[in-house]
Amino acid sequence: MRIVYAGTPEFAVPALQALLASAHEVVAVYCQPDRPAGRGRKLTFGAVKQVAVEAGIPVEQPLSLKAVEEQDKLRAYAPDVLIVAAYGLILPQVVLDIPRYGCLNIHGSLLPRWRGAAPIHRAIQTGDTETGVTIMQMAAGLDTGDMLYKVVCPITATDGGQSIHDKLAALGASALLHTLDVLEAGKLQPEVQDDTLANYAHKLTKAEAQIDWTQSAAVIDRTIRAFDAYPVAFTLYEGQPLRLFASSLPSPLAGEGLGMGGNSSPPGTVIAESKSGIDIATGDGVVRILSLQLPGGKRLTAEQFLNGRSLLGVQL
Known part of the structure; x- marks a missing residue:
């Protein structure tokens, strides 16, 4: 034809x-x-x-x-x-x-x-x-x-x-x-x-890419993964956008991903960090960040990002 x-x-x-x-x-x-x-x-x-x-x-x-x-x-x-x-x-x-x-x-x-x-x-x-x-x-x-x-x-x-x-x-x-x-x-x-x-x-907007840490870990994880190419999810760190490209939900079997009843940290608080990722408290549960990027920097894995810096205790 x-x-x-x-x-x-x-x-x-x-x-x-x-x-x-x-x-x-x-x-x-x-x-x-x-x-x-x-x-x-x-x-x-x-x-x-x-x-x-x-x-x-x-x-x-x-x-x-x-x-x-x-x-x-x-x-x-x-x-x-x-x-x-x-x-x-x-x-x-x-x-x-x-x-x-x-x-x-x-x-x-x-x-x-x-x-x-x-x-x-x-x-x-x-x-x-x-x-x-x-x-x-x-x-x-x-x-x-x-x-x-x-x-x-x-x-x-x-x-x-x-x-x-x-x-x-x-x-x-x-x-x-x-x-x-x-x-x-x-x-x-x-x-x-x-x-x-x-x-x-609806058409994607950059405004909706800002993470609201009071939402549940499941919602935040899905948002980060959905927006990984555009508009790219972000949160504010020291007043600057910290871009988040990949995430997961820590396994409850390992004592992770608990609801707020099992984790008293305010939403947005970095509660753990390791080669596996950066764990952040949410309104319900914990989300693990696997890949991220500082302004003007390169996209890094969590392990690369933590080389020489720490976010532990920081509230995003």
């Missing part, structure tokens, strides 16, 4: 690479406009654009697809399908109607559980034990279209936003190829979403 692919960041790369290696023909790639990046604020190619340029595929980067001339340009590519993965622009109904088979979206959750901007992070933060990828027929609403194919991915106690992102990006590529095969064979069986089961995954 003739395919136009629309995506911008790393999440959308594996699926594009899979399409380029398949029997399908990618006739154009749509990305958001180049953005300034780095300390020099130079205009930088997004991850998807880089792959497309290297493959010699035409790249389109409109500011919007609402203009008639942009819609005509897309129509001229005569796509059988428009594949969308973390593209970042709203597609008007007229655009959804252009491809022969409409537009398919690679969505990073098991719909209808999480719709919206940050489904991976909200699934971890909320304590879901599984997530996955849904290939969806795009409709005018926000992630409301019919579901075409799902793949499940467990969320373990060691998973963070980055690890689940990478797993779902790979699963999305294989799920997409499977869906296209079934589409070509005329055997798709769309499933309507149950709107009563839907939750909105």
